[in-house]
Amino acid sequence: MRYLTIALAKGRTAKDSILLLEKAGLNCDDLKKDSRKLIFEDDINKIRYIFVKPADVPIYVEYGSADIGIVGKDVLLEERCRLYEPLDLGFGICSMAVAGPVSTEFDYKKTYRIATKFPNIASDYFSAKGMDVSIIKLSGSVELAPIIGLSDLIVDIVETGTTLKENGLDVKEKILDISTRLVVNKVSMKLDDKRIIDIIERLEKLVFGGGI
Ligand code: PRP
Secondary structure, three states: OOOEEEEEEOOOOHHHHHHHHHHOOOOOOHHHOOOOOOEEEEOOOOEEEEEEOHHHHHHHHHOOOOOEEEEEHHHHHHHOOOOEEEEEOOOOOEEEEEEEEOOOOOOOOOOEEEEEOOHHHHHHHHHHOOOOEEEEEOOOOOOHHHHHOOOOEEEEEEOOOHHHHHOOEEEEEEEEEEOEEEEEOHHHHHHOHHHHHHHHHHHHHHHHOOOO
């Protein structure tokens, strides 16, 4: 039997992803050890786990290097990969929003410079509003951009709102709700449908039974 590969996003959702898989009956003992290892193999169930940057999860899954991925809807919308997305896992809940200095009034008729880690989501949003904006792509600490004068506004993830608040910013408009999703490679779904559907069903039961 070939190994099924599951790609997990490193970072803030990693712990919950492991907890969910464990509660679904998969063996995650090695994943919970504090280590810099990026690949783990469960030889009994023939499942391989890989840890990658969130933005790379859909890429590994689309190319078939991973059969299944667990990643945020923000990344899926930004990366625009062609994948099956069978399940909302119900954790990692946050939102994508336009934010800026508390003193800035958001006006649809104005032109803004927008700093963001999500240029595709931002440009889709402002185009739909008929707004003319210029987008500046950053890799992190986006909240700094309007403070230092690199941009007027930002498009970013808001979870607790603490980062905005502590930097004198507030939400101008919510763009969409985000949560963590299960994604599956389209060919894997055909080749290994039984094993993949079994994993989806176990996770589905957990999610509908109240989640983690
Ligand atoms: C994310 C996001 C915000 C922050 C929001 O950044 O980009 O900066 O979390 O969380 P909060 O509303 O609970 O404060 P992350 O911590 O992933 O780091 P980054 O800025 O380097 O992207």
